Amino acid sequence: MMSATEIAKESLQAWLLRGTFVWRLPSAAGCALTFDDGPHETYTPAILDLLRHHHVKATFFVVGDAVMRSPELLLRIASEGHAIGSHTFSHREITNLNAVELEEDLARTRKVISELTGINTNLVRPPRGRVDIPSLLRMRRLKYKLIHWSRTYSDYLHDGTAPLVERIRSRGLDSGDIALFHDDNLYTLEALEVMLPQWCSRGLKFTVIG
């Protein structure tokens, strides 16, 4: 049974913001691993190694100023076939930005990504997932596609690998899910080292968000 939040997200995707809000994929598409807050100089390369080892492609929602610090990592993400989206320039919640600030922030982030990789992304993951009606309508007017998630395992708690693995197992991952992770910490890396082989042997298929 869907929670109230899930019903709200489904209403946005299926009806109110059709085409510009996505929180889950059709089951036949497989599931999508997504990584926010990078690129990180230590953990992004390690996660890329892990994904490559398992032949899994993911979607990275990068922060503009982190890209400025590690442009070579953005290039690596793109060259290894992963999808790239925006996580804003400096990780300010979009609900705290006025219309002009939001437009400028998203345009600046998109420009940085496109100048480095040639990828002109319209995908946006809002920092902390925070959205409200004005920000959703602004994003739609600017023709961005807001990507939320259907599974989070609260890896931002940074409370250790074992608790994170436990949450991933209990909350599950299925075809059609968009799973939220952060490529900026050891616990996410170590939990994925445990889970990815299990998901692959279960026959789960992975896709990128386009």
Ligand SMILES: [Zn+2]
């Ligand atoms: Zn974030």
